[in-house]
Amino acid sequence: MAEHTTLTASEVRHWTIPEPGTNFSTAYVLPNDEIELDRLDLQHHLLKMTFNNQLSTCGVEKKRDLHRVLDIGTGTGIWSVEFGDLHPEAIVLGVDVSPVQPTYSVPPNVRFEVMDVGQPWVFSYQFDFIFSRFMTGAVADWRGFIRQCYENLAPGAMLEVQDISFHLACEDGTLPADSALAKWAAYMLEASKQLGCPLDSVESVRRIMIETGFVDVEETPYIWPMSPWKKDPTLKKIGVWTYHNFTTSLSGISLALFTRGLAWTADELEAFLIDVRKDMRNTRYHAFWPIYCISGTKPE
Numbered sequence: 092m093a094e095h096t097t098l099t100a101s102e103v104r105h106w107t108i109p110e111p112g113t114n115f116s117t118a119y120v121l122p123n124d125e126i127e128l129d130r131l132d133l134q135h136h137l138l139k140m141t142f143n144n145q146l147s148t149c150g151v152e153k154k155r156d157l158h159r160v161l162d163i164g165t166g167t168g169i170w171s172v173e174f175g176d177l178h179p180e181a182i183v184l185g186v187d188v189s190p191v192q193p194t195y196s197v198p199p200n201v202r203f204e205v206m207d208v209g210q211p212w213v214f215s216y217q218f219d220f221i222f223s224r225f226m227t228g229a230v231a232d233w234r235g236f237i238r239q240c241y242e243n244l245a246p247g248a249m250l251e252v253q254d255i256s257f258h259l260a261c262e263d264g265t266l267p268a269d270s271a272l273a274k275w276a277a278y279m280l281e282a283s284k285q286l287g288c289p290l291d292s293v294e295s296v297r298r299i300m301i302e303t304g305f306v307d308v309e310e311t312p313y314i315w316p317m318s319p320w321k322k323d324p325t326l327k328k329i330g331v332w333t334y335h336n337f338t339t340s341l342s343g344i345s346l347a348l349f350t351r352g353l354a355w356t357a358d359e360l361e362a363f364l365i366d367v368r369k370d371m372r373n374t375r376y377h378a379f380w381p382i383y384c385i386s387g388t389k390p391e
Contacts, residue, residue, distance in 0.1 A: 130340045131166040137332040141313050149251045149386035151220050157181040163223040168192035175201035217245040224253045231287045237299045244389040251386040257290035265377045272370035282352025293383045305387030313382040320374040
């Protein structure tokens with residue numbers, strides 16, 4: 092019998108979907124409106140749930156000799172704030188192309204700056220830990236990005252990359268290739284490649300880190316079930332949050348890629364997404380997103 096479960100009304104709310112015309116950062120294919128910022132905070136908690144309530148997977152949270160930490164693509168700044176609370180001995184710098192971070196209730200050791208990491212970095216100091224999360228779609232040149240991380244790390248310091256691959260997976264054949272969900276994932280990947288920001292770039296990060304000079308490079312795979320179809324209680328809960336994470340801003344995260352990369356109209360996209368939302372809710376489709384955590388150390 093196929094493994095599936097039914098979403099209850101309390102588990103699945105009808106989240107507000109943004110209308111076409113939302114605000115976008117000029118250097119990114121995702122929006123930066125209020126709905127997207129709320130989604131980023133939701134995604135932060137989803138990632139912590141995935142990693143057993145940890146902010147990182149490489150063990151750096153246990154260290155007490157951190158002086159400078161860089162959070163790349165900080166978004167709402169939530170990771171920087173939480174990491175800064177855990178490490179009052181460290182200065183935590185969160186950078187992003189959009190100045191959407193809070194100006195209040197921020198630990199005194201946390202600060203934020205507007206920065207395009209695709210441009211040359213001009214720091215006058217090195218970092219003890221660099222953290223990059225979900226920069227897929229924002230980084231076009233991953234080799235250059237990893238090189239700049241390497242050059243701006245102190246000897247013995249670590250880089251951790253957390254990201255998603257848009258190669259939507261299904262191991263038991265329950266997701267039809269002609270389903271709206273499968274087509275949406277394929278279209279998103281195709282459009283991202285057309286725009287020079289492939290949504291499967293994380294699959295090359297481990298190799299690039301090794302070739303750049305990092306040692307003790309480790310890659311750990313995780314999964315996000317698209318809906319709560321898993322029997323395992325933790326993965327079932329992650330599936331609920333994954334569903335919310337995608338449907339909260341489905342129009343927003345699709346709009347730039349479909350209109351810029353595939354030349355769709357906004358109306359064509361909205362009509363297509365009706366069936367995509369239905370498929371995302373379908374627990375008979377045992378689809379999941381590959382999540383990768385890659386960490387490595389700059390040699391002493």
